[in-house]
Amino acid sequence: MKPAPFDLVAANDMSEALEALHQGGTEARVIAGGQSLVPMLNMRLASPTTLVDITRIPELSRIEANTDRINIGAAVRQSTLERWPDLADRLPLVHAALPWVAHTQLRNRGTICGSVAHADPSAELPLCLIALGGTVTLRRRRKTREVAARDFFQGMMSTDLAPGEMIVSVSFPARKSSTGYAFREVARRHGDFAIVACAATARPDGTATLTVGGVADTPRTLELPADRADLDDRLNEFAWHLQARDDLHATARYRRDLVRKLGRETLKEALPCRD
Amino acid sequence: MPRLTKDETHPVRFTLNGRPVSVRAYPRALLTDALRHEIGATGTHVGCEHGVCGACTVQVDGEPARACLMLARQAEGCEIRTVEGLNNKDALSPLQEAFREHFALQCGFCTAGILMSLDALFSPQPDAEEDAIREALSGHLCRCTGYAPIVQAALAARNRIKGGPIDA
Numbered sequence: 001m002k003p004a005p006f007d008l009v010a011a012n013d014m015s016e017a018l019e020a021l022h023q024g025g026t027e028a029r030v031i032a033g034g035q036s037l038v039p040m041l042n043m044r045l046a047s048p049t050t051l052v053d054i055t056r057i058p059e060l061s062r063i064e065a066n067t068d069r070i071n072i073g074a075a076v077r078q079s080t081l082e083r084w085p086d087l088a089d090r091l092p093l094v095h096a097a098l099p100w101v102a103h104t105q106l107r108n109r110g111t112i113c114g115s116v117a118h119a120d121p122s123a124e125l126p127l128c129l130i131a132l133g134g135t136v137t138l139r140r141r142r143k144t145r146e147v148a149a150r151d152f153f154q155g156m157m158s159t160d161l162a163p164g165e166m167i168v169s170v171s172f173p174a175r176k177s178s179t180g181y182a183f184r185e186v187a188r189r190h191g192d193f194a195i196v197a198c199a200a201t202a203r204p205d206g207t208a209t210l211t212v213g214g215v216a217d218t219p220r221t222l223e224l225p226a227d228r229a230d231l232d233d234r235l236n237e238f239a240w241h242l243q244a245r246d247d248l249h250a251t252a253r254y255r256r257d258l259v260r261k262l263g264r265e266t267l268k269e270a271l272p273c274r275d
Numbered sequence: 276m277p278r279l280t281k282d283e284t285h286p287v288r289f290t291l292n293g294r295p296v297s298v299r300a301y302p303r304a305l306l307t308d309a310l311r312h313e314i315g316a317t318g319t320h321v322g323c324e325h326g327v328c329g330a331c332t333v334q335v336d337g338e339p340a341r342a343c344l345m346l347a348r349q350a351e352g353c354e355i356r357t358v359e360g361l362n363n364k365d366a367l368s369p370l371q372e373a374f375r376e377h378f379a380l381q382c383g384f385c386t387a388g389i390l391m392s393l394d395a396l397f398s399p400q401p402d403a404e405e406d407a408i409r410e411a412l413s414g415h416l417c418r419c420t421g422y423a424p425i426v427q428a429a430l431a432a433r434n435r436i437k438g439g440p441i442d443a
């Protein structure tokens with residue numbers, strides 16, 4: 001038993017979960033798949049006094065596909081979304097990125113929203129949520145709010161989540177016609193955290209975006225005009241702007257180089273996908 | 276609302292290799308703790324305890340998962356399968372037999388987890404390609420073999436599983 005002691009509340013419905021989170025305040029944490037939280041508990045980087053298990057709340061296990069949005073509940077596992085038959089058609093970027101999220105054995109338990117809540121700067125799912133302009137729906141007792149992904153992620157493993165509050169779902173804008181999407185990543189080994197991960201969207205008016213994870217403390221987006229004559233200069237400027245740092249896995253210089261080269265390749269892949 | 280208090284043990288019920296079991300566990304106990312310390316099923320090994328090495332991999336409702344990243348309580352009502360559930364009476368399973376023949380283990384610490392991932396791969400997909408085998412193995416660390424004998428064993432086992440049981 002490595003984690004510090006905590007009370008465990010196995011919530012049967014939303015009101016039980018929200019009440020337990022309210023009572024626990026800053027010392028309470030939500031657990032769903034636990035694939036990010038349990039390592040933190042085992043290493044005692046986190047020692048909450050109350051954990052609220054939300055996996056048995058029926059409405060959180062739903063994938064809701066609307067005409068223009070896909071809403072994914074907080075208990076939906078990554079492997080469940082991976083097997084959703086409409087994924088490639090409705091969310092091509094997430095379809096391309098999901099196999100890069102850890103390993104099968106972790107995706108079988110880990111949730112989409114859990115990865116968003118953990119907010120690791122190298123994680124693929126926060127990157128996709130920002131790249132697509134998605135939102136996060138947060139709930140606490142008597143209050144529900146929806147936050148844009150770009151505002152939700154505030155720094156390395158730091159989010160806009162308030163005490164007593166939990167993510168109930170994330171919402172990805174569905175594929176738009178004549179828009180291209182592409183995802184590329186470089187990691188030491190497949191399944192490891194990204195050294196650099198890139199997500200590109202290419203819109204029908206010729207404009208494009210490149211969102212990069214693994215470099216700055218949150219995924220950052222570069223907006224590109226239809227005229228891309230000076231693309232290399234823009235990518236270079238963006239690579240410096242991200243203020244890469246050296247760490248165990250790669251130097252800052254290598255990361256900048258990946259932003260330039262992998263960024264360019266990802267954009268090139270997204271452009272012809274516009275059909 | 277069911278609140279399991281931190282200073283007491285609480286009952287957890289699940290099936291282990293087809294047999295119902297009931298253990299008492301603290302809320303913070305991991306599934307590995309329940310399996311090894313409470314039940315004495317020490318076939319499941321504990322390596323890194325943060326999900327990286329794969330030694331503790333078991334099957335939860337048929338899917339491979341890290342037992343070190345699950346609270347024991349989260350196994351409530353689940354079907355858990357461990358390496359102890361692989362063999363048929365006293366005979367090794369085709370997968371285990373192939374591991375023995377191909378020297379796919381040396382110290383054996385990682386083996387239980389690898390067997391559970393490969394078994395989960397072959398159950399729905401008895402003709403899995405080598406790519407899929409390597410993908411399943413990517414979630415496991417082996418510091419002895421260099422992986423080549425493990426891949427060979429998995430390919431041999433796949434061919435036997437497809438062709439029906441051996442050593443019948």
